[in-house]
Amino acid sequence: MVRRNVTELRAGMVLAEDVMTPGGRFLMPKGTTLDPGHLKSLLAWNLPTVAVNQADGEGAFPSASGPGAPPAAAPGPDLAEAAEAAVRERLLWLDLEHEAGQVLFRLALEREIRRRVTVQEAGGAGEVHGLGQERPERTDRPNRSDEAAPPPLASPEALLRDEPQLVSPPEVYLRINEVLRDPKSTVEDAAASIRYDPSLAAKLLRLVNSSYYARTMRAVEGRFPAKVDSLSRAVMVVGARQLATLALGVSVLPLFQDIPPHWVNMRVFWEHSVGCAVAAQAIAAASGRGNPETAFVAGLLHDIGRILAFKQAPAHMAAAMRQAAAERLPLSFAERGRLGFDHAALGGHLLQKWQFPANLEKMVRYHHDLDEPLFIEEPAVIHLADGVATALGWGGSGNRHVGALSPAAWEALGLSGDALARMVPAMEARLAETMRSFFPDRPGPL
Structure with missing residues (x-):
């Protein structure tokens, strides 16, 4: 083991010790193989030195202009602090003492720093929407007056009744x-x-x-x-x-494409859905809880109930989004109060109406309500996958906060935090690849 100044680090080196922030928070685990993104994160935290394996720390270093070189100037601690504040807000409802919460916080923070460094290096032009950066609150959304929100709806069936297109797939x-x-x-x-x-x-x-x-x-x-x-x-x-x-x-994806942009950017929405799908597929395969292809489809469709609610109950959803923003709630919480049910229940109702396989329908219906189903293993796959996609900022469906992770779901899946962390890079590569499959004539994920 040898300690090196962060400006001397290069991509491909392996950490010999866990890296902690100056405030004592965990940042990167021992054994991490550094890539250019890691180097930017380490510089952003203004760390003096880190420990790398002896073989990596010896000998001459490549030129500072080489492919593994860090940026010419450290972004500074202000950027890292702003990134941490944004991630802590996004993960407000997540138990950061739990093994899964710790992993998601670390992974989300690394990615948020990289995004902000990328924007800073580009001269601060543009925002990285759909990757954890929320659009500013708009003033032209429907139903923004202070008048009372409409009363809750009778049932999911009542919401679907006036949409003939959705009755016949x-x-x-x-x-x-x-x-x-x-x-x-x-x-x-x-x-x-x-x-x-x-x-x-x-x-x-x-x-x-x-x-x-x-x-x-x-x-x-x-x-x-x-x-x-x-x-x-x-x-x-x-x-x-x-x-x-x-x-x-x-x-069925073409049925859910015509939502006005003042509600949600549909490409960003599908990026979140595909992100949840690839995470669900990987989690199902690693845990042995359910068929990976079924999990992929359940992840892909897990938020279609929210699209239906935007279309069929815009006043209710406007009230729910205002409440979620004002009270810093996961949007599903506010949906239950404003609609009388959440998007997961609505999506599950539609899939049942269309006679989707029962296990797939339940994975969608109960991914936010794991107290309801008798067996939680398959809904737990979508529950965790949605948390991963939201925490890491893969697209977005209008929700600003990761919901609390169910300890029972984590236990049912039988995964470790290290196992989840090792899966994420492959999930990200699969997300980019799948977005190109679904949108071949458009740019890659936002």
Whole structure:
């Protein structure tokens, strides 16, 4: 072990000790392999020295202009303090003494510092919306008068009654659901149901060709080409029911695209949804709690109830958003008071109406209410995935605060904090890749 000034650190070095802030807060764990983002964070905290492995600390260092070099000037402690204040506000309802809370705080703080450094290095031009930076409160939202908010609604059913489009899902959805519900369905049945919609088929092929499924293809090397170029092969790689489940979720996305921008930026909304989906898929795979493809779709659709509420009950949602901002509440709390139920219950009701698989519907319905279902393992996957996506600022759906993490959910998943931390970089890479799959003609995630 050798101690080095932070200005001498380079990407690829490995920390020999945990790194603490000057105030004694945990920042980075021993064993972290430093990348340029870590270097910026260390400089931002104005740390004098850190310990790195002996082999990394010896010998000549590359030129300061090399690929691993830190920025020319340290951003300063003010930036780090502002980043910490923003993260603490976002995680206000999270127990930071809990193992998961500690991990999410550390990961969120690292990323918030990197974002702010990026903005500062760009001359302060622009904001990093959708990545933890909330847009300023607008003054042109509907129903901003001081008059009393409308009374709560009778039920989720009452909200859906006036939206005929939502009563009848797309025809391709009905075809896919028929395949899923028939135990005698074949590989070709699954492929044929998806082939009916060329746009859907193209999205699924891009998804199956992502790096996440590359491991599956490598496991059967010699049977599949490097690129999966047909639905029949995609079914064989992913599995008929798994691909049909993915298709089921992706097929309904076009129904949720026409929300006015003064409510939510839809690309930012879908970035949050995809972030939750990839986190859920990884958590399900690591914990063994549920099917990863089912978890992906549940994550993708976990906030569709909020989109419905924006469309069908704008006055109620305006009141809920004002209350959440004024009282520093997770938006789901305010929804229950203003609507009479939250977006998770509304989304679950819609999925039940559409006859989605029961376990998928329950994952959406109960991801904020784990006291209700008899078995919490699968809803716990979405509960944690949503917390990860919100804490790390992956997009946004109007919510400014991470809800409290259920200790029972964490226990049911059987993960450790270290295991969760190790999963996050792969989740972030998968998020960027999946956003390109869903939005191939647009820029990458915001």
